[in-house]
Amino acid sequence: MIGFDVDPAKVSQLNANQRTSPTSGIEAGPIRHLRSEKRSNFRRLSDPDCIIICVPTPLTLKKDPDLQYIENTAQAISKTLRAGQLISLESTTYPGTTDEILLDLFKKSGLEAGRDYFLVFSPEREDPGNARFSTRTIPKVVGGTTSSCLELGVSLYQQIIDKVIPVSSTRAAELVKLLENIYRAVNIALVNELKLLTDRMDIDIWEVIEAASSKPFGFTPFYPGPGLGGHCIPIDPFYLSWKAKEFDFSTRFIQLAGEINTSMPHYVIEKVGAALNDRGRSIRGTSVLVLGVAYKKDVDDVRESPSLEIMKLLSERGAEISYSDPFIPKLHKMREYDFSYMSSEPLTENTLRTKDLVLIATDHSTIDYQWVVDHSSLVVDTRNATPGRPQRT
Numbered sequence: 001m002i003g004f005d006v007d008p009a010k011v012s013q014l015n016a017n018q019r020t021s022p023t024s025g026i027e028a029g030p031i032r033h034l035r036s037e038k039r040s041n042f043r044r045l046s047d048p049d050c051i052i053i054c055v056p057t058p059l060t061l062k063k064d065p066d067l068q069y070i071e072n073t074a075q076a077i078s079k080t081l082r083a084g085q086l087i088s089l090e091s092t093t094y095p096g097t098t099d100e101i102l103l104d105l106f107k108k109s110g111l112e113a114g115r116d117y118f119l120v121f122s123p124e125r126e127d128p129g130n131a132r133f134s135t136r137t138i139p140k141v142v143g144g145t146t147s148s149c150l151e152l153g154v155s156l157y158q159q160i161i162d163k164v165i166p167v168s169s170t171r172a173a174e175l176v177k178l179l180e181n182i183y184r185a186v187n188i189a190l191v192n193e194l195k196l197l198t199d200r201m202d203i204d205i206w207e208v209i210e211a212a213s214s215k216p217f218g219f220t221p222f223y224p225g226p227g228l229g230g231h232c233i234p235i236d237p238f239y240l241s242w243k244a245k246e247f248d249f250s251t252r253f254i255q256l257a258g259e260i261n262t263s264m265p266h267y268v269i270e271k272v273g274a275a276l277n278d279r280g281r282s283i284r285g286t287s288v289l290v291l292g293v294a295y296k297k298d299v300d301d302v303r304e305s306p307s308l309e310i311m312k313l314l315s316e317r318g319a320e321i322s323y324s325d326p327f328i329p330k331l332h333k334m335r336e337y338d339f340s341y342m343s344s345e346p347l348t349e350n351t352l353r354t355k356d357l358v359l360i361a362t363d364h365s366t367i368d369y370q371w372v373v374d375h376s377s378l379v380v381d382t383r384n385a386t387p388g389r390p391q392r393t
């Protein structure tokens with residue numbers, strides 16, 4: 001097994017000390033024999049028989065697919081592509097990417113897919129922080145450019161995955177992943193919208209969801225929150241919306257879900273303003289501790305985290321912001337936010353007491369929220385983390 005990465009720090013970490021893993025959730029043990037190559041050694045891409053591509057697929061600032069990472073990787077592979085190689089794209093993307101970018105580019109090598117080399121798409125499925133599943137036990141979908149591509153793709157993944165599900169094309173496999181994430185984005189938007197309504201109607205949405213979850217069929221609970229986060233659900237649906245335009249088609253559910261979900265941080269700010277107003281105060285000049293900046297509980301990932309948008313909105317309104325998160329000791333500059341001057345404050349009684357307001361933005365399991373409530377003067381809880389409330393089943 002050889003790893004290839006353009007990030008020299010990751011490559012050095014893997015090569016220098018095989019006892020640490022650069023990725024939380026992946027133990028060092030199984031990857032201790034992994035050899036990694038940096039960009040200057042990418043000619044070694046001709047060595048492996050199988051190449052699995054897992055590069056990022058973000059959005060541009062205008063919310064269009066940013067395919068530069070797939071394109072650069074495809075360029076690098078095309079320089080050394082040889083007969084007998086199997087290439088599998090795993091990055092989440094719109095239907096057609098494997099054919100339109102990889103297949104098209106690889107044609108220039110004179111090699112033919114399905115005869116000389118083999119091309120598949122197989123979406124990555126991970127749920128960071130979820131200990132109930134491992135890579136082996138999460139079923140894997142594969143689609144091939146030709147039937148022999150599919151056959152080889154299935155036999156690759158069958159070595160390491162308990163259940164492999166073949167589909168008829170790479171485009172179908174690409175859409176499988178998008179459907180999974182659109183399903184989550186739309187359902188989360190639905191409960192977020194109901195949260196806004198039930199707040200006005202003075203009905204507790206958490207109590208309603210818990211009771212509805214007692215239905216043994218036809219209902220899957222989703223929960224409201226401060227907004228979508230992570231590298232998948234806030235991003236992937238827009239890959240399909242973008243592609244749909246080519247077919248003169250407007251993906252209305254996706255757009256609506258996007259509108260509702262991206263409005264949630266603004267709703268949180270409204271609640272913070274209202275809570276302070278009740279005490280005769282305003283956001284300006286108030287010290288706010290944002291508790292949890294990871295995009296979800298028990299992970300060390302801040303990508304697309306709604307906490308960052310909330311922090312931005314609070315600072316724009318003149319709040320003195322700080323944060324505490326045991327998983328994120330320091331913040332780094334990101335495309336849309338620069339809180340690189342901030343480090344996590346230790347979560348102590350003194351920290352809580354000296355803040356005017358504590359905003360629970362992520363519900364990490366290691367934090368005692370009763371203790372937080374006991375030592376804070378004012379708490380706004382966006383995750384239903386504080387005790388004494390209907391809890392998730």
Ligand SMILES: NC(=O)c1ccc[n+]([C@@H]2O[C@H](COP(=O)([O-])OP(=O)(O)OC[C@H]3O[C@@H](n4cnc5c(N)ncnc54)[C@H](O)[C@@H]3O)[C@@H](O)[C@H]2O)c1
Nearest residue numbers: 004005006007054055056057069072073091092124125126
């Ligand atoms: N992480 C997950 O849980 C998860 C789950 C499902 C799907 N995905 C999808 O998998 C893809 C990768 O996500 P990730 O979270 O692993 O991203 P990541 O940013 O953590 O890792 C991607 C790596 O690719 C490297 N890279 C970028 N360009 C490269 C190039 N040209 N050649 C070699 N390496 C290059 C980066 O340096 C980085 O180390 C995305 O499409 C994402 O949507 C991720």
